[in-house]
Amino acid sequence: MSKKTVLMKGNEALAEAALIAGCRHYFAYPITPQNEIPAYMAKRMPELGGVFLQAESELAAINMVMGAAAGGARTMTSSSSPGMALKQEGISYISGAELPCVLVNVMRGGPGLGGIAGAQGDYFQATRGGGNGDYRNIVLAPGNAQELADFTVDAFDLADEYRIPVMILADGFLGQMSEAVVLPEPTGKTFEKDWALTGAKDRNKRLVASLRLAEGSLEAHNLHLQKKYDSITQALRRFETYKTDDADYVLVAYGTSARISRQAVDRLREAGVKAGLFRPTSLWPFPDKELHELARKAKRILTVEMSLGQMVEDVRLAVEGRCPVEFHGRAGGALPALDDVIETVMRFEREEVTHVHAS
Amino acid sequence: MMKPTEEIVISGFGGQGVLLAGKLLCIAAMRGGRHVSHIPSYGAEMRGGTANCSVVISDEPVASPVVEHPGVVIALNEPSVAKFEPKMRPGGLLIWNSSLVKTPPTRQDLQIVDLDATGISLEEGTERGANMAALGALIALREGFLSLEALDEALDEAVSARNRERNPVNRRILRAGYSAASAA
Structure with a gap:
């Protein structure tokens, strides 16, 4: 018999899927309409020996994600529109440093603090980037609670495969709605992270950074990133x-x-x-x-x-x-x-x- | 033969169990193989106003989870009648809690059923079971929609282990609501 169908709220299906994918480092600051994600993580992370740290701000949360990702951990943050706006600096830095992570935006209406009902006004922010510089993030758009779960599991693999932030872009209605879900299985994929900062004892030192001052080095990096973005564009149009x-x-x-x-x-x-x-x-x-x-x-x-x-x-x-x-x-x-x-x-x-x- | 799509709003004070009532309908219908959605209103509601949820049950994938013009309304308090009676689709079923609502609904183009929901619940020693009485009435009035047994099973699935000991009471209130509506 196949796994059981359960009635789950979209936000909770996403949170459980992140745990299924092996996420044990989650950092966030609360905001409607995605609050069920941190609430779920607050309950489940301690059961699994993971860390949910409710940061003092969105800026702190995204920078904690950068740190966890640099250490090689599967890590995620979630927020809603104005909160995502605050995270943009960190997202740009993470993109420059080529760190894998999963970002979740359960969109609400804007601009500014706007309202708390669902909206899709952050398409530009997500696909063009609200941060500075030539970078791209993979952006996945689920359409129901099942896809919120399935795409999240996939997002962690894509992030590790390409060393890139992967955003789940959902609207508040998807996050708040309960629907039938069959929770996905772990994919079992593993990724060697020969760049991760794991302690340099008995090996050469590694550097994770987004600052490149040597003449020509930034353009070379930009071209390297672009090559990666081109290959993603070939492989991943869904x-x-x-x-x-x-x-x-x-x-x-x-x-x-x-x-x-x-x-x-x-x-x-x-x-x-x-x-x-x-x-x-x-x-x-x-x-x-x-x-x-x-x-x-x-x-x-x-x-x-x-x-x-x-x-x-x-x-x-x-x-x-x-x-x-x-x-x-x-x-x-x-x-x-x-x-x-x-x-x-x-x-x-x-x-x-x-x-x-x-x- | 496709069953009709049901667009339902359940509304009452916070604490009357409107969200749970909606979840029970969804779980029971989901186990029956139908597409379901449940979404709470999470707007800036006034204290003493309404808490409500939209439930859609369909043979097709659910489009919008937000019900603008419900075919079924369960109104457990006065503000709920005032808010949702005008929005209902003609021919719809409005079950209202006559224990608490002092201004009865008036529309002529609806099936309007008064139910002493809180009174029925109080006979089992709790005022918190009006939601169950109303669900029982809905099952009685909507032939072929869902069975009492399907809701019995949904209760075990929806309610946390801590509260499951209250399910025998919930089931008795469910049946009392069913009987009251059948007799009407």
Whole structure:
């Protein structure tokens, strides 16, 4: 018999998955709507002999992650939007030092302290980086509690494989929602960390740093990082398609927006409209080539977000003008309404018919 | 044959067990092979106002977990009736706690059922079982939705070991609520 299905809150499924992946060093500062993660860690870490240290601030937490990662530990921090903003300096340093770690952002509305309801306004922050310098982080976008668990286990392996921070970018609704989950198994993958600071007795010293002052050394490092980012871009463009094979209208959405868009696709199909859903599950690297292929056959693309237009820029870059890219978004903790998404595509269909008659 | 999607709001004072009631429905339906979601409202609620959760039970993957226009509302206190009666879908089922609510719901396009939920609970010596009475009533009124036995099992799964000794009382209140609604 397979492992048992349990009803779990998204935040707790993610926290347990981190433990399954072998995370024993977790540092965080509380913030809604991700507080179930530190609460869960506070209970479970001592049972497993691990460390959850509630830091005095988000800055302290991310720098503790840097230290634990430099020591070779599997380590994680979690926060929500304004808290992630505070961590950006550390994320840039960790990226420069090529340290593996997992970062979790359970997004709420902004800017500033904003609200506490779920949102997707940190797409730019996550995929462009809020910190300084030429760096990229892998960004994974789960769409339900099961994926919050599965992607988190995977994130630790990806972080170690590429020596890179991997971010889980979820919205507050995913974090707060309870759903059926089958907890994942450990992958069993191990990674040799011949760079980790483990005590230099009987071996040559090692250095983990992001400061490179010698002439030419920083550019060489930038080029090395870029090569790594290029290979990740080749290997890791992730997405899921739903009814896109013959789709005239392709909806593009991630997270909770994608759940609503998927139901819109079903309703539109019932009404005879050929709609489909393209759901990126990696936001960096963005699955651009795959979306480009769909755009060659589609009449229009509709990006649906819980923001006023962020991922839509990557969609436009991917589509390269092959077909019109439209946008529907809600912000400030509001959810896209199913009927609004359906009506937007119905309007496209009416306009296409009018266009055909006129020409 | 697909069963209809149920969009349910359970609402009451903090401490009336609205979140647990929602979880019990989800676990019972999940064990029956259906897709489920449960999300609490975690907004800035006033003291003495409502705590509530949205539950969706469906044969399809759940889209939005947040229920805007519920088909079923369990209202365990007065502010819950005021807040959710206007939002309900026409034809919906509104179970309200007549032990505590002084202003009955008035909409003509709903199935409105009054239940002496806290009174039923008090007969078992606790005022904290109104949620169980209301769940029992819901099972009685929604034929083919879930069974009392499925909720019995969900109770053992949802409740911590420490509180499991109270489950016999919970089950009696569940059945008393079922009987009261069946007799109505």
